[in-house]
Amino acid sequence: MSHVLAVLEQRVGALRKVSFEAITGARRLADAMGGEVHALVIGAGPVTGTDGAGRFGADKVITATGAGFARYAPEGCATVVAERARSGGYGAVVIAATATGKDLAPRVAAKLGVSLAGDVTDLAVDGGAVVATRPVYAGKALLALKVTGSPAVVSLRPNVFTPVERPRPGTAETVAVDTPAGRITVREIKAAPAGALDVAEAPIVVSGGRGLKEPANFTLLEDLAQAFGGRAAVGASRAVVDAGWRGHGEQVGQTGKTVSPTLYVAVGISGAIQHLAGMRTSKVIVAINKDKDAPIFKVADYGIVGDLFEIVPRLTEEVRKLRG
């Protein structure tokens, strides 16, 4: 019997929804290991939303508070997680592979002297060991791994482990920590509007390619994303990022981000192999392209052939109507 530690993520004192995915993954492992899920969140004070953690399967919710932890502090947070993982004798540590989680997980694993299975899309326990499946070559192949170290540290690809209601006590516990934040100090945060979603985490991604003809036309996609009401992010193909039309943070594909949203809308993207690799695990793919032979239609669930400059505004209008 082993307990599992789920590491939660907060932003400005509020629990991020992706944390419930970590709890759901941890619950799956804990059930197989016959143990409890202990959820750990690190902040400068109380974190709102942690009372929801029990609903998704956390037996215990530990809030570690320290002066330097209002926002993510890479070194300090890794120390707090590793110390808790060590002292609690956990069989596994589960972290969401968000931008923050991707930074945190390897530090924690290295501190514990164990291996990390990162950005996994499936988890199981076989003969007491964690078996993880993770996409490689940006999703062109899947690798099944047995993690032999203990604890097994795994990070979960966002949007894959859909939170499942599994009510547990979620007993709240607060621990004050005096761990220093570390040697890396944040000087400034630029352009982070509240609620902005990373393309790798958004449940809906609206991506554009060269078919948009010029950078200014991306407003069409921004309008569509907005119509989805804060659940969508704008993505971009490599061609338009290389051309400087969009920031590299939005690039979807093998040399950008690999995404698994519920809905992926590809607009004016022909579908180069490296782009398809980055989005093929999306649940539903919609393609809008003027070329009916574009490779993107071979992976799309639904396609519309035609002029995107007519189709996209109409789609925005219909989505707005739907949401009333």
Next chain:
Amino acid sequence: MKIAVCIKRVPDSETRVKIAADGLSLDEAGVKFILNPYDEFAVEEALRRKEQAGTGEVMVLSLGPAAAQETIRTALAMGADRGVLLQADRVPADGLAVARALAAELKDGGFDLILCGKIAIDDSNHQVGPMVAELLGLPCVTAVSKLEIAGSTATAEREVEGGVEVVEFPLPAVITADKGLNEPRLPALKGIMAAKKKPLDVKPFQGAAAGIDVLKMTLPPERQAGKIVGEGAAAVPELVRLLREEAKVL
């Protein structure tokens, strides 16, 4: 300024993946290999830092098969001074095993800066850089898209959810490079010729037992091509209906 860059030989991003007969790895027949694109940003940044300092050395380190010597030569042709290859028939799937070997090689090198790509586009492990830093006790800033150095203090920009974080940290440190950090130079003919004469040490990879066993590599299920809902804006209402009623995503 003494700088080390950790680089990897990876299949080109246009590679069509076929599984090898062992069921565990990529069939490399006909595959074109390149310097990992994120490592290219790291090499370029190292060269610019050295040029800015006016003095120093850029060493490139790689763990890989004998053929990774070509990858190291590419970095030498760009302008790096010397290379070290930790030769292994196969790069371990376990990032910690890789990080331990690299850290052991870097430990006594007296580097002011260690650069890595933020991710290798083959195994997408996203972990070797921060693990190397942890093993060496150095600060690490990941996914850096802008770097400034003044004396022994560095300032970096890195992408976080929906924004950019500006962080400050002391050197020596480990940085992992993101796209946007710079525009890597192409090796010039002169550089390619000079690279042939630059020192390249080959040492055997001394790997300890890894904490990850590869069970199998498989191809993901093929996506079935769906349906063309229609042509032009007139097809939009039907698309929305399908997304709502059939796919149930709206």
